């Protein structure tokens with residue numbers, strides 16, 4: 001059904017089958033999602049525009065491509081103001097730009113969880129070396145009380161910044177009621193949702209909280225456009241002045257520089273500097289194609305849920321020592337999970353051995369220490385039983 005968008009990758013699989021090798025069953029889609037074929041032409045278009053237009057390419061990029069991409073992302077997330085979607089090559093740059101807007105000579109209180117991705121975790125640890133920064137980490141588990149515990153603390157402490165994942169990178173569990181918590185946040189607290197494992201995977205409607213949160217995500221994962229294009233939506237009325245600021249942020253005022261560093265009142269407030277826009281071309285091509293064909297995130301999610309149910313059926317009758325319900329980290333598989341399953345193999349050695357074993361059967365997956373992750377995508381065939389994972 002959706003495989004027609006991935007002919008190049010499927011052709012590679014068919015060729016390996018023809019040569020006697022087992023075609024890969026790609027289940028590391030939560031890490032690197034295969035790119036739809038349309039990205040090839042888009043990448044070539046970027047080359048052609050750069051080669052033929054040279055410096056004049058910036059006009060079409062800033063006047064057409066960026067606004068079209070912002071509008072498409074805004075439709076996916078139901079964001080009211082496309083021009084409040086800032087972009088950068090990675091989310092770290094955007095999040096650090098936000099943090100840099102706080103005055104580090106004064107106390108900075110941050111609330112987060114112990115389940116955030118390395119990018120933020122490491123940066124936070126370094127920041128904690130500054131005496132003014134104080135971090136509170138809420139244990140992500142047990143998941144069924146996470147929402148309550150996080151929200152209670154959010155209102156108890158006087159936090160300047162709260163940061164949490166929409167879907168946890170290590171388990172695939174969706175943070176329960178995160179949008180509700182963000183909607184009820186104290187006014188003084190800036191609230192970041194790390195949507196990296198939610199964007200283009202779980203249907204996400206930010207309409208009600210668009211002006212309360214910064215939502216970050218990237219095109220590398222579920223959208224399949226590759227690295228180099230991340231974004232952060234900015235609440236209306238945001239007057240923060242990032243210390244870590246690039247010359248794009250001041251574009252409107254470059255010709256007429258004031259004494260004080262000025263910021264645009266749109267996404268450029270959080271803009272950095274010159275970047276490679278080839279992924280913008282690729283992402284836009286996918287968004288336009290899927291929109292034309294009516295491939296919505298709701299449909300993608302339904303398709304993936306079906307594949308996950310099939311996997312679980314096969315698993316339940318397989319009796320595998322590690323890939324079973326007891327080892328599967330989950331909270332609410334039907335309504336509160338992302339597009340990959342995590343199995344706790346108890347030790348990194350067990351996980352490594354299992355990953356190798358799966359690899360020998362052509363099943364590609366990844367792991368984080370003792371956690372083995374198996375992902376699902378619309379490029380998995382409708383009749384895929386996932387039997388190969390188990391024997």
Ligand SMILES: Cc1ncc(COP(=O)(O)O)c(C=O)c1O
Pocket residue numbers: 089090091092093116117119165167168169194196197218230
């Ligand atoms: C939850 C989460 N956030 C962010 C990122 C990416 O971080 P960065 O854009 O800083 O590379 C990832 C990458 O896997 C992730 O899983």
